[in-house]
Amino acid sequence: MALTGLIFVGYVLAHMYGNLKAFAGEAAFNGYAEHLRELGEPLLPYSGFLWIARVVLLASLVLHVYAAVTLWRRARAARTTKYVVKKNKHSSVSSHWMRWGGLTLLLFIVWHLLNFTVGKVNPQGGPTNNPYQLMVDSFEVWWLTLIYLVAMVALGLHLHHGVWSAGQTLGLTNSVRQRVLWKRAGLVLAVVVAGGFSLVPISVLLGVIS
Amino acid sequence: MTDTLKTSDPASPDDPQRHDDAAGYYVPGEPLTGREHAPDGPLEERWSKRVFEARIVNPANRRKVSVIVVGTGLAGGSAAATLGEAGYQVKSFCYQDSPRRAHSIAAQGGINGAKNYKGDGDSVQRLFYDTIKGGDYRSRESNVYRLAEVSASIIDQCVAQGVPFAREYGGLLDNRSFGGVQVSRTFYARGQTGQQLLIGAYQALERQVGAGTVEMFTRHEMLELVVVDGRARGIIARDMVTGEIETHLADTVVLASGGYGNVFFLSTNAMGCNVTATWRAHRKGAYMANPCYTQIHPTCIPVSGAHQSKLTLMSESLRNDGRIWVPKDAKDADKDPREIPEDDRDYYLERIYPAFGNLVPRDIASRQAKNMCDEGRGVGPEVDGVRRGVYLDFADAIERLGRKAVESKYGNLFDMYARITGEDPYEVPMRIYPAVHYVMGGLWVDYDLQASIPGLFVAGEANFSDHGANRLGASALMQGLADGYFVLPNTIRDYLADSPFDKITEDHPAVVEARQAVQARIDHFMTTKGTRSVDSYHRELGNIMWEYCGMERTEDGLKKAIDLIRTLKDDFWRNVKVLGSADTVNQSLEKAGRVADFLELGELMCIDALNRRESCGGHFRAESQTEDGEALRHDDQYAYVAAWEWAGEGQAPVLHKEDLVYEFTEMKQRSYK
Amino acid sequence: MKFTLKIWRQDGPQDPGGIRTYELDEVSEDMSFLEMLDVLNEQLIAGDEEPIVFDHDCREGICGSCDLMINGEAHGPEVTTTCQLHMRSFHDGETITVEPWRATAFPVIKDLMVDRSAFDRIIASGGFVSVNTGAAPDAHATPVPKENADRAFDVATCIGCGACVAACPNGSASLFLGAKITHLGELPQGQAERDSRVAGMVAQHDHEGFGGCTNIGECTSACPKGIPLDVISQLNKDLRTAIKHGH
């Protein structure tokens, strides 16, 4: 779970970097998409790296979700009678949102892939083979941006707890210093990633990018 | 019992010097020697001689030999684990939901071990001597020497198990001085030594459970001993969850069921501590020795109201820096102590014992606190019309050492005090009052820890122990582990060398009889449908015991107590109210059985105290004191162990005396002036 | 003080059980929570109602017997055991809900009493050092750096109460597990069995039906002994090493 989670963290960071190219204009953005496909050449065939990444990500997703479902089921089985009154004392909101937030992310990912990768649906009926155009056209629709932003909140929360949790799970948080470090890393990554991803659609909606 | 050294003649009527306060309350019996199995020769060779002479059970046969161990405290837990390791088939019992919760867990201060790691002149000899003297010359030399001797191995064993004792920066074990002795021989794990030692024993026990040599019976209460053809062969226990009455048979039975301080209702013992296991054995023929020897600890948190269910001990170390006082004038009792000027305070221990001051032994500190309160100078809330508390003041210490230093030394104790009382001891002096803490009395055992019933062994606080009339700090943990890890496993094998004994089945008449007795008692409680709750009886018994058989005992008081207890007992059997059913958890029923036994024990304690018209250790008879009110022993008349035999319902108990022979130490009167 | 007490009553393991409401008057603020229940029980007995069953023994915060969920918090509002909680921590007239620990691995026996023997079985699966009596070297044979000894002690103070499980949204006993792993893992004496210990104990933990840890941290805030969350990190680290070593 921690490993697959951290693979996602790496991925979303790279992905976010790519998205932010939108600010550099259409050419840079599309160039980046093209560059991804050429990565690793000539060692790998065209799109080879992308396919490896896709396979790794897909496998990670399956494992990650499988582990999440297992944990969830175990937790349900571990307490079949609920408390009449139960308070949470000091735990973070994000830690309690891992499951529903994760589910949100899963739904988002499916939709997101349909939107941009597999299905390539352009809600404004524009071209679907120009990534930049597809993106701009999509985010000009307010409710699409809203869905995207909700997903980013979920992602932020997920990362805030997830990164720290991964540190714990990997046994890397044995001292006060390490604990503070991992907790901070969680917070920083959450803000940076969720914030970074959100910049693009907000900018599109506001017309900064068009 | 053979080999009498000196026939003691109890209360020969023609000797005007001899009192027989308890005449009519008991029947004189044959003297005991207590020397069976205790080898002769130089003190330091006796134990190794016994270990060598004790026969060994063939390892191949051990799997066929079964042992029941009642109790999972330091004594029982360590014994069961060690016997399991040796390959016997062990059944272990406790009334809590886990063996880890035995009351040994609550011991705070530490455990003694004659390691001389500090190079301050400690030795087995010195620990031996301190213990004999501390016990006011009422213990056996051979036993105490053995205790001192094995003490060092206990520390080794515990460290190897992973007990996290306090350490110095160099990585070696730290020691402190404890209980007024001059050397530092006490090993400790902050204020939780008992917990850490018990967890060590518990883990060793669970290891054997995992290995299949020990079968664990938690939430099981032993209610009867099974004696077949004069030998202890099993127990009857109640499964406290299902209510089922179970028979467990074995080749031998070990009782390590702890102390009976709860006869006083209020004590520092856990709520479930009881005398039932040992009392049932007593009624089956095991002698009860020195039941009146009770240790009352001076630094406990006072009673706050009628709801009080137990008392909490605070480490004695507080007396190192705190000063104890009461107002000179009873009128100041409810004033804010900070407003009572220095001149109006009576630092009574410093006044009466200028040499030792606040560091006088436990019994003296306790008794003087009682005296002050009896004079009406006690402080704190009035409970039943009397203020029972004295101040333990750290104002001077805070001024002298600074609040930081006091905090680092006593911080956790101060926190505990604040949590319980709601008062801040950094601001307002603490209030303390003595409380029952430990009993030196228990089932009589010989050198092998075997009771007067063959095949019944008794370990830990449950036996009448090696502490004489008073136990030194940090020595009960030592004794419990000495008994369980090192003594009992070595001596019991001699007994077991003749086993397996004849197989008995559950339909043996003795077994059937024991079961029926248990069932009848339970049926009685369930059908009495009286009007008074069990706790109300227990509380009343406790009050009687505390008043008349507590810190100071008198002939008249004890006789009165015996009458009161008899009346109470009568009423209890006719009028106790136990609701619910016996075939599920029923905590009232559990308590009823315990209180029934406490009532009988209480009476015997009073008789024992009445008989012993001397003051020694924890036993203070007002009739036997020096001119300035100090305890006065009478070695010429009372240098014996009083071993009481049950003579039957409503019959006066039989007193067997075991003379204490001092071959290596000289008996001295204590003085702390 | 006066209280309305909503207390879980359940006749036995098969009984579905439910909350019953009691009124209790004249409670002193100096009473411990359990003494308050004692008084209530005396009142019930006087009225011919069976007293409430609850676990308790030492009443000084060390045996780990007491285990009540009070107003949704394990051991109530203070960081201490139920027996060391005093009524002055509540305000007059308050309604207090009292429930047993809820975990499949801790089935209810009666009323507020649960069966925590799963913890014993976890310890029996490796939570020890295998050293037979008499086989120990001199206590000073192996010095232990003070830091390690102190950390070992800090986490060895776990009283096995189960509050961590009760508070955990996952019903996991990882804090309890981690405390033992860390205690023995900090000491040289615990090294030989380090791998088998963690493997055995974790397997038993899962087998007992406790949930998996997701590092939420409710356990540590409920723990009366302040066992820190880093013991779970230590547990995971040891487990990883053990797996690497083929366990």
Ligand SMILES: Cc1cc2nc3c(=O)[nH]c(=O)nc-3n(C[C@H](O)[C@H](O)[C@H](O)COP(=O)(O)OP(=O)(O)OC[C@H]3O[C@@H](n4cnc5c(N)ncnc54)[C@H](O)[C@@H]3O)c2cc1C
């Ligand atoms: C608050 C406090 C602090 C102390 N501090 C110190 C100290 O610092 N140093 C020191 O040396 N000593 C100290 N002592 C004394 C010491 O802790 C005890 O004397 C010692 O631990 C007793 O151990 P034990 O094994 O004999 O009995 P316990 O630990 O009391 O164990 C008794 C066992 O018997 C079982 N049992 C009892 N009755 C039955 C029954 N009828 N059926 C089935 N099982 C039964 C119980 O379940 C339990 O497992 C202290 C005592 C107290 C109360």
Ligand code: HEM
């Ligand atoms: C497909 C959608 C996802 C689902 C359903 C999901 C679900 C979960 C769940 C249930 C947990 C368990 C931890 C807990 O409950 O506290 C978890 C942990 C984690 N997730 Fe996700 N997640 C998803 C996507 C992601 C993504 C996209 C990332 C990275 C950006 C990520 C990173 C993490 C990390 C780092 C952890 C912590 C692992 C650990 O504690 O060992 N997850 N996830």
Ligand code: SF4
């Ligand atoms: S870790 Fe804390 S909460 Fe959990 S059992 Fe131990 S003491 Fe109780």
Ligand code: FES
């Ligand atoms: S009763 Fe022992 S810890 Fe609360």
